[in-house]
Amino acid sequence: MPEQLTVDLILDDPFAQDLLHTTFVVLDLETTGGSPHDADGITEVGAVKVRGGEELGRFATLVNPGQPIPPFITVLTGITTAMVTPAPKIEAVLPGLLEFLRDAVVVAHNAPYDVGFLKAACARHGYTWPNPRVLDTAALARRVLIRDEVPNRKLGTLAAYLRTEHQPNHRAFDDALATVDVLHALIGRLGSFKVRTLGDAIEFTKAVTPTQRAKRGLADGLPHAPGVYIFRAADDRPLYVGTSGDIATRVRTYFTAAEKRARMSEMIHIANRVEAVVCAHALEAQVRELRLIAAHAPPYNRRSKFPERAWWVRLTDEPFPRLSVVREPGGGRTSLGPFSGRQAAQAAVDACHEALPLRQCTAKLSPRKPSATCALAELGRCPAPCELRVDPGEYGELAADPFATSVTGDPAPVVDRLMARLKVLADAQRFEEAAALRGRLAAFLRAVIRMQRLSAVTRIGELVGARRDAKGGWEIAIVRHGRLAAAITAPVGTHPRISLETARLTAETVRPAVAGPVPCATAEETERILDWLERPETRLVEVSADWASPIGGAARLKPLLARLDAASTTRIVNESP
Structure with missing residues (x-):
């Protein structure tokens, strides 16, 4: 690989660094034997910086732990209290050590122990731990060497088996040199496992399933760019659709130990290839993901089971209209929606029936000929248009018009009456009924807030938005009637207007909605x-038209909706909207 290409790759994705070009700092600590959180127990630090098999630097010092060294530690390491008394304390050692670790991968044998001590020391003395990438040679040896080769993964056992130049002796610097030799020997064996990069080596030490390891090549060659990725089966069926600001990095995580979802493991087992769709920016990627899921219903996307389902509450087009739960918003006077499920739509209907004298019978009523009376009319809960007690105009003023006003403007005709009813139920200590009514009110109010927010933008023929990206360019989106018609990025040095006009040439033509x-x-x-x-x-x-919401519209009641969702019935009914 050419040197410049290697440098670019490293800068692009540190985990893609070839092990040959990775800078390692191989570290070892000697301690007083206690927990890293008990006190400053480090007695010696040894570190060696290497790259490509060549030594680049050394760091070694005794450390005064501020406490006597236990006799058994002295027997083990040969380090006495007298030896460390004139040595610097760890707070004086840390600045130089952290500088030595800068931009390098930390390697240690049983790394969590050594790294734990250093992180605790940094926290205790006000230094920021740089959070470097860490490679554990003990964990690496467990994956590379089988039990028949070595009985355990101790540093001394590995050094003896691998016949390293340096042998460990429980002194920090000598142990670090021995760990360097062990690291190089283990890296030499990683090629047979197809482990060639830093990211591969780190993941190789973790509990990755054989299927994940076998399929990780599917991530090769994917772009480091925002967009959509599609896992496909051998017959080219889409299995799973996802989105990311960096496709290559995100897809690679599916083949690591971090991915523990059972359904994803099953999907990876079936997957044959990964297709990438590069997008102009994150918004386009999110929209394309939604459209692909709706179009293909990939089996491993949870939300793709019924992506086309939407429900509406429609005021029927009759002399005495009623509410109907339907699949399409058109064909009526006023519609409320969309709802993600029929249950939520029915809850909103029940809320309206509780507040407004809308008829609930399904019979077709004539404004001139009486019909059979229903039970609600006899109970006084309906103005009885079936008996012609009201004409269509009166019925509209009593029931249909307040519903239309609540949906398209101020929802007070429904909300105020339901809040009053909630207070009555709470005062009567009928808390279960109040809780059910609160749920119906929340379903209605949530739908109205959502619909008015959507309506405000979908009535606009064309809207153009732009925002700065991380590189200093501009992300541009052309939106027509609430649909993304085009997306483009204007790079640094290009006038955004030029990019906008280029996007317009290929922008999707979107016709306004007939209803909803x-x-x-x-x-x-x-x-x-x-x-x-x-x-x-x-x-x-x-903006081709005003982007506005109704004065006194549902948006002002968002705090009430939050209280309905979060607070108890007793609190809700004692607070005004």
């Missing part, structure tokens, strides 16, 4: 777009 706020896209897509647009750093470049 989101038929041009899924609600999830429009909400992802709204989240992006509403960030403080996003600038509105162009």
Whole structure:
């Protein structure tokens, strides 16, 4: 590999460093034998910096632990209290040691022990632990050497078996030199396991399944760019769709010990290849992920079982309209939605029936001919249009118009009546009924807030937003009727207007919705777009119409919804919206 290409690769992804070009600091500590959290127990530090088999530097010093060294430690290491008394304390050693560790991979035998002492010492004396990548030669030996070769993975056993130049003797620097020899010997054996990079070596030490290790080549060659990745089976079926700001790095995690989900293990076992779709920026990647899941319903995406399902509450187009739970918003006077499930839609309907005298019978009623009376009319809970006690105009003023007002403007006609009913139930200590009513009110209010938020942007023919990216360029999105029509990134040095006009040439044509706020896209897509647009750093470049919500609309009741979701019934009914 050319040297410049190697440098670029290292800068791009540290875990992709070839082991030959990785700088290691091989470290060993001697201690008083206690816990790293008890006191400053380090008595000696030894470290050797190496790269490509060549030694680059050494660091060695005794350390005054501020306490007597136990006799059994002196017998083991030969370090006495008299030897460490004139030595510097650990707080004086840390600055030089941390500088020696800078930008290197820390290697130690039983690394958690040594690293634990250093992290505790840094925390105790106000130094920031640099959190370097760590490679444990003991863990590496457990993976490389089988039990038939060595009875245990002690440093002395490994050094003897591998016939290293240096042998450990429980002194920090000599043990560090022996660990260097063991590290090089183990790296020499990693090639047969197809472990060639730093990331591979670190993951090789962990509990990775054989399938994950066998399939990790699927991540090779993927781009370090934002976008969507698709795991495909041998017959090219999409198995799983995901998104990331760095496709290559994210896909690689599926083949590491960090991935413990059973369904992902099953998916990896079936997967034959990974396809990458590079996107202009994160928003486009999120939208493409949603569209691919909806189009292909990959079996290992949880939300893909029924991605097309949406439910609406519709006010029917009749002389005496009623509420109907339907799959499409059109064909009625006013619609509320979309709901993710029929149960939530029905809860909102029940809330409206509790607050408004909407008829609940399903019979077709004539404004001129009486029909059979239902039980609700006899109980006085319906204005009885079936008996022509009200004409269509009166019925509209009593029931249909307040519903339409609550959905498209101020939801007070429903909310105020339900809040009053909640107080009555609480005062009567009918807490179970109050809790059920609170749930219905929350379902209604949540849907209205969501719909008004979506409607505000879906009525706009074209909206252009832009925000700075991490490299100083501009992420640009063209949104038409709540749907992402085009996305592009204007790199540093290119005028954003030029990139915007380029995106317009290929932007999707989006026709306005006939009914409802989101038929041009899924609600999830429009909400992802709204989240992006509403960030403080996003600038509105162009808007073809006013982007506004109703005065006194549902958004003002977000605090009430939060209380409905989180507080007890007793607190809710005693607070006004």
